Amino acid sequence: MGLKEYTYTEKIDTRSGFGVGLAENGDLNDNVVALCADLTGSLKMNAFKDAHPERFFQIGIAEANMMGIAAGMTIGGKIPFTGTFANFSTGRVYDQIRQSIAYSHKNVKICASHAGITLGEDGATHQILEDLGLMKMLPGMTVINTCDFEQTRKATHAIAAHNGPVYLRFGRPAVPNFTNDLPFKIGKGILLQEGIDVTLVATGHLVWEALESAKSLHNQGISAEVINIHTIKPLDDALILQSAKKTGAVVSCEEHNYLGGLGESIARVLAEQHPTPQAFVATQDTFGESGTPAQLMEKYGLNAAAIVRKAKEVLAKKA
Amino acid sequence: MASIESIQTLLPQVRRDILRMVHQVNSGHPGGSLGCAEFFVALYQHVMDYSTDFSMDGKNEDLFFLSNGHISPVFYSVLARSGFFPVSELATFRKLNSRLQGHPTTHEGLPGIRIASGSLGQGLSVAIGAAETKKLNNDKYLVYSLHGDGELQEGQNWEAIMYAAGKGIDNLISTIDYNKQQIDGSTDDVLPLGDVSAKLEAFGWNVINVEKGNDVAAILAGFEAAKAASGKQKPVAILLHTVMGNGVDYMMHTHAWHGKAPNDEQLAIGLAQNEETLGDY
Numbered sequence: 001m002g003l004k005e006y007t008y009t010e011k012i013d014t015r016s017g018f019g020v021g022l023a024e025n026g027d028l029n030d031n032v033v034a035l036c037a038d039l040t041g042s043l044k045m046n047a048f049k050d051a052h053p054e055r056f057f058q059i060g061i062a063e064a065n066m067m068g069i070a071a072g073m074t075i076g077g078k079i080p081f082t083g084t085f086a087n088f089s090t091g092r093v094y095d096q097i098r099q100s101i102a103y104s105h106k107n108v109k110i111c112a113s114h115a116g117i118t119l120g121e122d123g124a125t126h127q128i129l130e131d132l133g134l135m136k137m138l139p140g141m142t143v144i145n146t147c148d149f150e151q152t153r154k155a156t157h158a159i160a161a162h163n164g165p166v167y168l169r170f171g172r173p174a175v176p177n178f179t180n181d182l183p184f185k186i187g188k189g190i191l192l193q194e195g196i197d198v199t200l201v202a203t204g205h206l207v208w209e210a211l212e213s214a215k216s217l218h219n220q221g222i223s224a225e226v227i228n229i230h231t232i233k234p235l236d237d238a239l240i241l242q243s244a245k246k247t248g249a250v251v252s253c254e255e256h257n258y259l260g261g262l263g264e265s266i267a268r269v270l271a272e273q274h275p276t277p278q279a280f281v282a283t284q285d286t287f288g289e290s291g292t293p294a295q296l297m298e299k300y301g302l303n304a305a306a307i308v309r310k311a312k313e314v315l316a317k318k319a
Numbered sequence: 320m321a322s323i324e325s326i327q328t329l330l331p332q333v334r335r336d337i338l339r340m341v342h343q344v345n346s347g348h349p350g351g352s353l354g355c356a357e358f359f360v361a362l363y364q365h366v367m368d369y370s371t372d373f374s375m376d377g378k379n380e381d382l383f384f385l386s387n388g389h390i391s392p393v394f395y396s397v398l399a400r401s402g403f404f405p406v407s408e409l410a411t412f413r414k415l416n417s418r419l420q421g422h423p424t425t426h427e428g429l430p431g432i433r434i435a436s437g438s439l440g441q442g443l444s445v446a447i448g449a450a451e452t453k454k455l456n457n458d459k460y461l462v463y464s465l466h467g468d469g470e471l472q473e474g475q476n477w478e479a480i481m482y483a484a485g486k487g488i489d490n491l492i493s494t495i496d497y498n499k500q501q502i503d504g505s506t507d508d509v510l511p512l513g514d515v516s517a518k519l520e521a522f523g524w525n526v527i528n529v530e531k532g533n534d535v536a537a538i539l540a541g542f543e544a545a546k547a548a549s550g551k552q553k554p555v556a557i558l559l560h561t562v563m564g565n566g567v568d569y570m571m572h573t574h575a576w577h578g579k580a581p582n583d584e585q586l587a588i589g590l591a592q593n594e595e596t597l598g599d600y
Contacts, residue, residue, distance in 0.1 A: 033455070054455070055455070057451065059482065060478075060481075060482065060485075062475075062478035062479075062481070062482065064441075064444070064474075064475040064478060065444045065447075065475055065478035065479045065482055066444075067444070068441050068442075068443070068444020068445045068447070068448060068475065068479065069444050069445070069447050069448035069451065069479075069482070070448060071434065071444075071445050071448060072384075072434070072444065072445035072446060072447060072448020072449040072450075072451070072452070073448040073449070073451055073452045074448075074452075075375060075376060075377060075382070075433050075434075075448070075449045075452060076376050076377065076378055076449060076452035076453060076455075076456055076458065077376050077378075077452070077456070078452050078455065080448075095438050095441075096441055096444075096475070098438075099435050099436070099437065099438045099441060100434060100435065100441050100444070100445055103424060103425075103426060103435045104424070104425050104426075104434050104435045105425060105426070106434075
């Protein structure tokens with residue numbers, strides 16, 4: 001089976017896709033408002049701010065207040081997008097999100113940059129690897145982790161049109177922008193590569209790595225199917241099950257703790273409906289540390305080489 | 320807009336509702352509820368301009384947010400007695416499958432509730448957000464909120480207090496139930512609040528002290544002053560000096576009834592002190 005070729009013209013950060021998507025939505029819909037906790041530049045929110053200053057709210061370094069204000073702003077029809085780092089978008093304000101946004105079912109879009117270990121040199125205080133778990137456990141919360149600039153831009157449009165609370169996770173490093181021709185629909189995974197031996201289910205920055213690992217596996221005679229799950233919740237159970245039934249082996253790939261992340265969601269689906277050997281490319285219940293993104297992805301086993309290793313491990317367990 | 324006389328008629332009935340609700344399920348928070356009965360009745364019967372044909376968006380009407388959600392009994396009683404939902408529904412308070420949850424929530428769709436509250440310290444931020452949206456919508460109506468004084472120990476309040484002053488949120492009137500009591504004792508014993516009035520003023524708020532916080536005429540005068548102070552680039556606070564448990568003698572001037580229901584005998588004493596004016600639910 002031949003490999004589908006994915007190409008890209010540039011490497012660019014996913015947060016820039018959010019910035020462009022937010023500004024576009026600001027032009028399209030007067031009800032879109034943006035709130036930021038003193039990280040306007042880091043979140044690429046300047047284009048929105050410059051175009052719509054009356055709808056941009058600088059909250060200051062007060063994330064709890066930002067979440068409450070966002071919840072309140074929905075009353076009267078606004079669609080608030082909050083912007084800060086993933087760490088300060090989730091763990092720091094979990095109870096505010098839980099009560100004022102999730103339980104109250106407010107139409108707030110929690111947009112979180114610098115997620116995961118690829119934040120790099122700032123170190124573990126800022127590198128949250130637990131946010132997907134925190135957010136997916138909240139009833140009614142939609143959870144999305146995008147893989148490149150274009151997917152993030154499209155996701156920003158999709159969540160603006162979606163009625164209900166959303167957590168949108170993206171990041172800092174420049175990564176290949178390759179999804180220009182791919183559709184984006186909340187809750188709908190994307191089959192990137194067809195294969196028969198093993199299924200690689202990837203999210204976020206690990207998607208490109210999974211495509212690279214599929215090439216490497218192909219050269220070693222292993223046919224890998226690659227699925228991009230951008231929506232962690234609601235999960236595209238059908239696409240994952242269909243592939244697992246075909247290949248009989250699954251590797252989940254994510255820049256997140258193996259506890260609470262995409263991998264556990266997949267394991268639940270498989271355990272309930274089609275028990276299948278699974279390996280986890282994820283951090284192993286640890287905090288991160290300072291370093292370059294590439295160094296950290298290597299050390300914590302989050303790159304293409306790590307996916308190849310895990311694929312072989314899980315293949316050995318196939319019945 | 321109700322007359323002061325009709326407000327006075329409603330008050331003992333609201334107190335009876337509170338006592339009977341918490342007694343029936345042997346749980347809930349009568350102390351703070353009773354202390355704020357006059358405030359709620361004045362707000363919903365005289366001060367606010369609103370529709371009982373409830374819409375979540377609440378455009379072109381005044382809005383109210385309860386931050387200290389544990390005083391839900393008084394909120395539910397006054398909402399029902401103001402026409403938001405049938406008075407008979409008060410009998411479902413804290414029971415299975417009820418819209419009247421222990422703490423107020425939008426989750427079951429109870430008319431009159433626009434945010435869940437109970438985990439303390441979040442309501443002021445929410446009220447500010449609603450006030451910002453009113454400004455964006457050119458909606459000239461006001462946003463009201465109520466907060467416990469002990470609740471000011473939550474740090475989020477001070478983020479919100481700083482924001483409201485810094486950003487000139489002047490379509491907001493936030494009242495603090497200044498009864499100086501909390502679960503574990505007096506606020507002075509638990510964690511002194513200091514000079515709340517001076518602190519709010521130092522942050523840039525316009526502060527109106529209502530010394531007789533259980534006197535309807537004094538409350539209405541406070542609201543009049545607050546409304547007159549709105550629209551002037553500063554948020555407005557009412558420091559409402561109340562007595563926890565007001566209207567039931569053995570519950571007054573103590574934190575003991577913050578979150579404790581009366582037994583049969585205590586209920587009878589409380590009801591005897593408050594005449595059934597409009598019919599029990």
